[in-house]
Amino acid sequence: MNIVSSAVSLTVADPVASSRFFSDHLGFRESLVGERFIGLGRDDGAVDLVLVERDLERWRPGQGLAEVIVVFAVTGLAAEYERLRAEGAAITIPLRREPWGELLMQLTDPNGVKIQLVEWISPVTG
Template sequence: MNIVSSAVSLTVGDPAASSRFLTSHLGFRQILTGEGFIALGRDDAAVDLLLMERDPERWRPDQGLTEVIVVFTVTGLAAEYERLRGEGATITIPLRREPWGELMVQLTDPNGVAIQLTEWISPITG
């Protein structure tokens, strides 16, 4: 089996708001739109995102939700962090370095979708 592409489907209350966030701040573009959904892609190796509108007749809050974090591995994260701050993106975890060699920042889109940007760097040695 060969996987030739991949996508993450996110069910949100306002697909257009998430689309604006991802196209404005993270360089995605709309590749397909329809009633209740927007498909986003990039020209690089990033996973495609499918934003599905939550159907209030099928979604019940008492069923609980699984937290989803969309993670993108990037380069030049420190500069990207400054750019995102300057654009007013909602940053929920500021830029930080983890001892195992991860530089990361986490954003949240208008629908509460967590998006983590990670750059792999040298681990901290003591």
């Protein structure tokens, strides 16, 4: 098998709102727009995103939808955190350092999609 690209499909109530959030705050761009979906991409190694409008006739509460967190490993997270804060992005977990060597923060888009940004750093020793 030779995988040439990857995508995460997210079912949301308002694909346009999520697209705007990912474009404004995380540098994605719309690569494909359909009647009930929007494809997003970047020019770097980030996974593509497909935002699909939830079909309320087919979706029923209690169907056991799994929680999804989209995770991007980045560099310069402290500066990104300050930029996102200044832009008014919905930060749900402020920047923090984990003892195993991870700097992380989490955002939530207008449809409740959780985005976690991480930077791998030296673990705390001692």
